[in-house]
């Protein structure tokens with residue numbers, strides 16, 4: 002997996018045993034879909050590596066950890082492997098920054114993590130189990146409600162990211178989800194331990210959470226969508242979570258990234 006990280010995700014039988022891939026006279030690699038050009042190159046490399054391994058017949062499969070087969074699993078080795086794997090995916094690097102460096106509540110960090118993994122119960126996700134439900138986005142009544150649409154492409158999301166971006170001097174409206182996570186990475190990695198940096202790291206979780214709360218209030222409470230309410234929710238999150246950073250009574254993130262802290 003660490004040599005060919007993309008191969009596992011498209012493998013047809015991810016829990017397969019070695020004997021299941023052996024077809025009497027050679028190895029057979031099966032995938033869920035046709036590999037892309039880049040994946041084909043990886044698949045060829047993988048096939049070569051497998052073919053070059055010495056074959057031991059008559060013994061059972063064993064699970065071993067690491068590139069050198071004798072290595073035992075340790076948390077340290079597991080974490081190193083995960084870091085290497087994550088470096089291939091911009092959303093993983095961005096999420097690390099948000100999870101480890103943001104002062105947002107734990108519940109919100111878990112939510113942000115799920116957004117990054119596209120494991121949020123959007124309408125399109127739910128329609129996999131119940132094809133009868135409408136998949137239309139309730140904020141714009143236009144696109145299909147996927148993670149990409151709801152949190153990036155929707156006009157509601159675009160309006161929010163435009164205003165939040167102005168608050169932290171950072172472009173958050175992006176042409177793809179990959180670029181959105183890349184912008185997030187830059188926003189959360191940039192800077193220092195200053196109050197401004199800490200408050201800036203609340204912006205993405207606050208924006209994502211505000212979109213989700215607003216969408217839920219339209220669907221489950223029948224409320225009408227107003228851009229101003231979405232903005233107020235995001236601003237309220239930054240204000241509430243920001244108070245814990247400095248223990249102040251009020252905190253305000255202004256245009257250009259300036260932060261005001263008050264005790265009144």
Ligand SMILES: [Zn+2]
Pocket residue numbers: 138139140141142143144150151154155156157
């Ligand atoms: Zn929409």
